[in-house]
Amino acid sequence: xxxxAEEFLLEHGASPNPFEQFDAWFGDAVAAGLHxxxxxxxxxxxxxxxxxxxxxxxxxxxxxxxxxxxxGSRKGRELTANPHAALLFFWAxxxxxxxxxxxxxxxxxxxxxxxxxxRARGAQVGAxxxxxxxxxxxxxLDARVTEIEAEYEGREIPVPPFWGGFRVEPSSFxxxxxxxxxxxxxxxxxxxGSAWRIERLAP
Numbered sequence: 606x607x608x609x610a611e612e613f614l615l616e617h618g619a620s621p622n623p624f625e626q627f628d629a630w631f632g633d634a635v636a637a638g639l640h641x642x643x644x645x646x647x648x649x650x651x652x653x654x655x656x657x658x659x660x661x662x663x664x665x666x667x668x669x670x671x672x673x674x675x676x677g678s679r680k681g682r683e684l685t686a687n688p689h690a691a692l693l694f695f696w697a698x699x700x701x702x703x704x705x706x707x708x709x710x711x712x713x714x715x716x717x718x719x720x721x722x723x724r725a726r727g728a729q730v731g732a733x734x735x736x737x738x739x740x741x742x743x744x745x746l747d748a749r750v751t752e753i754e755a756e757y758e759g760r761e762i763p764v765p766p767f768w769g770g771f772r773v774e775p776s777s778f779x780x781x782x783x784x785x786x787x788x789x790x791x792x793x794x795x796x797x798g799s800a801w802r803i804e805r806l807a808p
Contacts, residue, residue: 612700614782614790616803623778623794623801624667627703630780631665634696646693647672649683656683662694663720669774670705671712673720675737676767684709690773700783707775717769729762730754779806 620626634642643662648655658680664671670692674681684690692705721729734749735741753762782790791806 611784612782613784614780614792616792616805619780619792619803621801621803623775626780627665627778630701630703634699637699639696639698642696647680648691649680649687651683651686656680663770669707669772671770671772673717673768673770675732675735676769678737684771692773702781704779704781705773705775706777707773709771709773712770712772714769718764720770721764721768726762732768733762733765
């Protein structure tokens, strides 16, 4: 794995808007050819018990960061019961990570349907076939896939009523740039009126 040249994250070079700073770094990750730069760790919790897993960022706009899942999955149940989450993007070769914390809400059914139609047909079948996070045998899962394929053969597969998107609406961002001797750059953005305040954190 090739280590990229050391870079710095300084206040005067950072965008005053964390969404724009995210877009700049995400663009760098895409341009660098990193595998799935949109992969992000999603942390949720319920009753004081945290859990984390990797999901894929599918949409990003001024409202927040969107991923899609089965609402009956463990993460779906946790986020419904406790609508707060944390996200983490980590790009090792670039020595960068972005932490995001915020509230969570479901996207509209129209948004979920629009994205669902862009998925490969096999993924659409899978959304119907998998009772996500439930105990299952491989044979039962494969049989369910066969049933769904037969049911919708030759016609459009609708969006499952139990499947859709969540949007994380950020209340804070932290951008981390690795530097030598572990004296890393950490800039945190927190809301301040209609703008954002940038704070430097000790590494």
